[in-house]
Amino acid sequence: MYVFGGSVREAAELLDGSADEFVAGCARRFRELHGEDPGYRERASWPVLVRAMMRAGLGELWLGLEFSLHGTGQRVDALVLGTRADGGLQATVVELKQWSDCVLLEAEPSRVLVRGELLTHPCAQVAGYLWYLATWVRRAELDLLVRGVAVLHNASPSVVADLRGSVVRSTGSDEIAVLGRAELDVPEAVRAGLAADGLAGPADEQIKAVREARHIPPLSLFTELERVLNNDSSMTLVGEQQDALLELRSRLKAALSAPGRHLILVTGGPGTGKSVIAVRLLAAIPKLAEQLGTTCTARYLTPSGTLRWQLERAAGPAGKGLFHTVRGYLKAKPKERHVPVVDEAQRIADAVHKIPEILDATRLAVLFLDEKQIILPNEGITSDALERLAGGKGVTVSPINLVNQFRCAGSQRYLGWVDALLTQGPSPRPWTDDEYDFATVTDPQALKNWVDAHTRDGTTARISAGFCWPWTKGTAKDELLDDVELRWQDRASGAERELRLPWNSKFEKPDREGNVAIPHSQAWATDPGGHEQVGCIYTAQGLEYPYSAVVLGPDLVRRNDRWQARPDRSWDPAMEGVTPEQYLVLAFNIYRVLLTRGTRGCRVYSTDPATQRYLEHLIPTRAGES
Structure with missing residues (x-):
């Protein structure tokens, strides 16, 4: 599958007729195949590649834009096919980047910092595709050679040189060419980058063979x-x-x-x-x-x-x-x-x-x-x-x-206790078993102290919460905002207290040395720095960590010996229009997941005072843990 498949010359003729119509047609096809629109930068890259190849005299080669790797759900920005002098076939993977600048990371050469976001080095990305094609595709049946190039049409010569230099000692990545703004205007450089010298247009049966090639892991x-x-x-x-x-x-x-x-x-x-x-x-x-x-x-x-x-x-x-x-x-x-x-x-x-x-x-x-x-x-x-x-x-x-479960210190009783807690049936008996470290805390600061203490000891601990606070979606450059606002009354002094924390980040955020200081959401549960943000059901489900701190939000409260669901207190857009009866089942499931992430221990706190009193009646209470 691809958004355009044909000779480079055919693509150029369509561009000459109407560049807007060519790009719009590719975008429509992209939407049909993937259910979403391509980005502006992707659309801008397609004509640049076509015109550079035409200037290099490569009009007879076959070009597939946004070419899907069969059976994987992945795709490459472009695949170029040509016939070698010996009659065999060559496929060149093209990675299109729109970067004008990037920051190289000495500590991690396989990644770069672009507009505040940590991304894979384009040479490493292409090397991964070549590894796949060399491993999965039955190349002997096709007599296929694979090559790769990264094209950064907005990058200056100095940026291109830095990118090349940063991977000279990285096996696989060091074989990938990089073409920048200056090289795209030099036909010889384009032909060399695409390893296209001596290539002729492929026969129809060769193109068909690539489209229908078996992709099977050995x-x-x-x-x-x-x-x-x-x-x-x-x-x-x-x-x-x-x-x-x-x-x-x-x-x-x-x-x-x-x-x-x-x-x-x-x-x-x-x-x-x-x-x-x-x-x-x-x-x-x-x-x-x-x-x-x-x-x-x-x-x-x-x-x-x-x-x-x-x-x-x-x-x-x-x-x-x-x-x-x-x-x-x-x-x-x-x-x-x-x-x-x-x-x-x-x-x-x-x-x-x-x-x-x-x-x-x-x-x-x-x-x-x-x-x-x-x-x-x-x-x-x-x-x-x-x-x-x-x-x-x-x-x-x-x-x-x-049946048997090995999370939560292997305590089947704990799992059953949580199941009994999160129902409309009778309350479970108070938790007294010492086979799993489970307790309430008196306030959010005690919850944070408990997590920080385990982190200092070198053990992973995380805070997760119901989706009961707004979530500001910033860019990679923006600082995280403390959206999760936890307020309580100090039991000793009666003073109003507050703890504010950010939700987990959509983007990795590096420190000044280029090391990851704040992990992105998919790494929140496992990577250093995640203890400083609050996770939600989407970042916690399916994963586990030694110590789990859970905040029950105002979407699930205890009233008159019954649980009451409040979908209006959820900020999850997926819950819009859900009735309290429907939400109750989902809330039970959400908090059941969060309460069963910790393999060694769990602490729980409710932002609702009546619900907190109910939990303290059933679960041992720890004050000011550190």
Whole structure:
């Protein structure tokens, strides 16, 4: 898929006819393919590349703008195809950047600072695409060579020189050419940057072969992924989680051997190892298929962008191309035999339509589901509904329930206690068990002191809260604003007190040395500096950390021995129009998730005085923890 596909000459003729119409046509196609508009800078780059290639005499080469990498949900800004002198094919990946300036980071050469935002060095970005093409695409079938170039049409010669110089010792990145404003006016430089000297226009059958090429990861990639996972403590399976993986492998082997279509449905609560097991299946499934004398590939799907980002980072290059959003996976329409492994399936928006699309795309799928983690009104499906849906499509369902949980210090009792707390049933008995460190605090400052003390000791601790305060969305250059305002009356003096903190940041923010001082939202739960911001359900769900501090906002309060939901006190735009009855279920689920993130301990505080008194009646209270 691409927004334009044809010879460079054809693109130039369209531009000469009407540049506005050419760009508008590409933008319409982009919208049809991706459901959103391209940015202004992207639209401005397309004509620049076409005209530079025409001046360089490369009009016969094939150009694909916004070329999708089949089956991955990813795309490159441009792909140039040409025939080599020996008759083979060359593909050149082009990364288009609109930067006029950037700041190089000595501590981290693979990244640069652009307009206050930390971004991947363009050479490192292109090197990643080349690694993918060299690893996933069956190049021998195409007789394909791959090359790469970064084009920065607004960059001065000094910026280009700095970018080149910063990666001279970075394997892979050091092979990527960089073209700036000056080079684009020099035909020889353009041909050299695109490695296009001696290339001729490709034959139609060669272009078709690239468009329809099989993108399949080799088994060696899964061996490397398994090695990475084995060396990552956060990906370690414990106790009955190992038994669950063995049981899953047995079910998968049976499904791969049997005719018809199959769904393995795995249910379980927080801490039962769903995400770790799901990722482990990426390496297990291809090996099982090989044992059976067949081939298939696995893809990990999740609606959670935060969880996917964390897993991609943990897996490193070994996991490139294996992790997807549900939407991106369905848009990619992979054709090879594959097994989608869907984590956090309860978070799929419009699930009654999306899940059938997943089932239709394959003969075997694995879904991981926790009904009590549905947090938005347009999300969710129950296991019963899912089994009925699959049965109606002739899909055989094989259910597995994960029971034991290893988060919250392995306390099944704590998880059950939280479940009992967040219902309209009778209150649970007061928490007295010392197998999990759980308490209330007297005020927000005590909550912050507790988090700071663990941070000083070198242990990760985080504050999360209900979405009950406005969230100022600034730019990468803007300082974070203290949107979360927590006010209380000091119990000793009666004085009014206040603690103000920012929400987690949309952008990474570096210090003066270029090191990350404030992580972006997807890294808030794990990276240094995150303890200074407040996380929400979207940045916490699917992740865990040793110590969790939770603020119950005014959206869920206790009145007359009953919980009362107040959707009007939520600042989450997704909750607009939700009734109190509908919101109550979602609020229970949201706070259940937040209260079960801590593996070693949890502190909780309610901004509502009556609710705080209720919590202190049930939970031991700590004052001024430090």
